Amino acid sequence: MSLTLYLHPLASFCHKVLIALYENDTPFTQKIVDLGDPQSALQVTGRWPVGKIPVLEDTARNRIVPETSIIIEYLDRYYPGPVPLLPEEPEAALDTRLWDRFFDQYVQVPMQKIVIDRIRPPGAADPHGVAEARDILRTAYGMIEGQMAGRDWAVGGDFSLADCAAAPGLFFAAVVEPFPADHPNLAAYFERLLARPSVARALAEARPYFDMFPYRDAMPARFLAQ
Incomplete structure (x- = not known):
């Protein structure tokens, strides 16, 4: 098995890549990284010094692949399966990349800002930044509401990188x-x-770690049930 994904099971950006892997039943090995442990973190920083997870290692092609969108496009090109995650048609591919970046930059990033602020040391909270992040999320919700009118998936008729x-x-x-x-x-x-099996699987694997989530008290009960 040539593919190894360095990740943490609670990290939302790691879930994005797991969903892509599960969509196509792509064989790979998971290695859990604790970025708070310098020795464990070396698994990532020794391959991608920026230290962001996930990182994909492909020993068959001697490649280290960072950044979630690049990882998924890499998988789509070199380890394709029955579910293409990036359309071949150029305009559809551009739209897919656009909405992929949209969900990363205007949903995941402001969400993480709000989450991280809850665990800042006393006196280091950033209420203004959190308010801005909430505004971005509300704007994003309105744009998604319009985008999803009359369609099942984010772009076109098929599940794609954007949905991951x-x-x-x-x-x-x-x-x-x-x-x-x-x-x-x-x-x-x-x-x-x-309801998508790949998404359900990624979340089920994350569930044992939900106690680590700073907003665990606000999670709906249905997400906590085994």
């Missing part, structure tokens, strides 16, 4: 900043994502 990005971001964002009641398209899209 959407699922973990929306899962944790919905906990820290619940969806508005008047966004039925967003809510329905979220339920379709949760």
